[in-house]
Amino acid sequence: MAVLSSQGITFEISVPVVIIGAGACGLTAALTVADAGVEVIVLERDSVPQGSTALSSGMIPACETRIQKNKKIGDSVAVMAADILSKAHQQTDPEMVNVVCRESGPAIDWLAETHGIELTLVEGFLYPNHSYLRMHAPASRIGADLIGSMTQAVEWAGVDVLTDSTVIDLFADPTGRIAGLRFERPDGSLETLGCSALILACNGFGGNPEMVKRLIPEMADANYFGHTGNQGDAILWGQTLGAATADLGSYQGHGSVAHPHGILVSWALMMQGGIQVNAHGQRFSNEHDGYSEQGRRVIAQPGSIAWNIFDSRLFEIGQGFEDFRQAVSAGAIIKADTISQLVEKCGLPEAPFKATMEEIVSLAGGIGKDRFGRDFTTNPELRSPYCAVKVTGSLFHTQGGLVVDRDARVLRADTTALPNLFAGGGAARGVSGPADWGYLSGNGLLTAITLGRIAGRVSAINNK
Ligand SMILES: Cc1cc2nc3c(=O)[nH]c(=O)nc-3n(C[C@H](O)[C@H](O)[C@H](O)COP(=O)(O)OP(=O)(O)OC[C@H]3O[C@@H](n4cnc5c(N)ncnc54)[C@H](O)[C@@H]3O)c2cc1C
Structure with missing residues (x-):
């Protein structure tokens, strides 16, 4: 060269x-x-x-x-x-x-x-x-x-x-x-x-x-x-x-690549009401800042992973994306009728995750302010049945x-x-x-x- x-x-x-x-x-x-x-x-x-x-x-x-x-x-x-x-x-x-x-x-x-x-x-x-x-x-x-x-x-x-x-x-x-x-x-x-x-x-x-x-x-x-x-x-x-x-x-990073499948999971799910939690069941950022900086933030979490948490309404939105459909076919998306089932399937600690879910329901109802600065009132609250996908952060391009x-x-x-x-x-x-x-x-x-x-x-x- x-x-x-x-x-x-x-x-x-x-x-x-x-x-x-x-x-x-x-x-x-x-x-x-x-x-x-x-x-x-x-x-x-x-x-x-x-x-x-x-x-x-x-x-x-x-x-x-x-x-x-x-x-x-x-x-x-x-x-x-x-x-x-x-x-x-x-x-x-x-x-x-x-x-x-x-x-x-x-x-x-x-x-x-x-x-x-x-x-x-x-x-x-x-x-x-x-x-x-x-x-x-x-x-x-x-x-x-x-x-x-x-x-x-x-x-x-x-x-x-x-x-x-x-x-x-x-x-x-x-x-x-x-x-x-x-x-x-x-x-x-x-x-x-x-x-x-x-x-x-x-x-x-x-x-x-x-x-x-x-x-x-x-x-x-x-x-x-x-x-x-x-x-x-x-x-x-x-x-x-x-x-x-x-x-x-x-660079453009991305905070939502299904792990270990290596399939992009659209950020549309986050913009429409989904959240990310770490292995401790806790949110760690304002997901609406953007997916690029979220790559670095996810990598900084334990095991360099996060869980995207969403529901069946958002699952339907995801179906509009080819890569999301691939993630479904690859078995990356976990579904559960209750929060207890979800924590069991994802291996998340129950108490802190339940507290996270209760908090975002309150935030969606306009009660309290999100400490990361996200406005939850613009989307419906997450409802059963729930979905989750394990993701990691990636470098997309410089x-x-x-x-x-x-x-x-x-x-x-x-x-x-x-x-x-x-x-x-x-x-x-x-x-x-x-x-x-x-x-x-x-x-x-x-x-x-x-x-x-x-x-x-x-x-x-x-x-x-
Ligand atoms: C998973 C993913 C999703 C993305 N989604 C979006 C999106 O939806 N919207 C968006 O705006 N951006 C998105 N991006 C970023 C976007 O893909 C890039 O910014 C864009 O494709 C860059 O275009 P380009 O023509 O500069 O480069 P490229 O499309 O990468 O083309 C460069 C070409 O140069 C060739 N090349 C390199 N070196 C040489 C050489 N020495 N001799 C001959 N050929 C060479 C390469 O083989 C390549 O084909 C995404 C990126 C990734 C990874």
């Missing part, structure tokens, strides 16, 4: 725009370049485009979309930007937040109307700290369907996606202008490709244990739930080229990365742009601030889609 001198190097084949990574960011960028009538190639290390995008729930936040307008949802760029900034405690770049929010609505409309990527509005509940319904997702709510339809769209657009191609080296001149790259095939053979512009869409470093240990030590031992091919290559190349990086300790400008150009430490290098998605600095608590649901795909589209548009204009 190196940046080599381009002096004296000639490339047999050159393409105006080359993209590394065929996740949501890379494929969005590719569609944009193709729409502009400019030739583009995507290089992807896997045999089939998947990335973390395929593992995701495919929820893309966006405002002022046609779907929202048809449903008379009064969302706006200003409100969405304020939500993101508030979750990040104002510790992220407000200009970039505005850029991605402004781009989000047009990007969703364009994906649907120009490229046939079917997305529906996720209704019924608000994700933590979102002011309006703005999650757009495949009807199945699974990222594999999102990447599947994007791959299909890219094929229809006539874009070449070269799979089984792991980019290992970039060639650049002393000014940092990228002349091309070298990639490796599964048989170990090496090939080169020239380019006039390069888009880094190869995500962050969640799949690189050494980098996680160094940059996010608190998650060094956590289960990584994202794509293992995301090795931090964009950040490493960028740093060699003198690019600025920021928020490298930032949010820090290369600093880019409003054109998705990679910036040097002195804030000048590298000549022809772009980044988006997990390769670029996100909008979640410096830590796990700043992640507003959907910040991952938001910057993948929006920065991917911007990078595609600007790189295409410069290469027409």
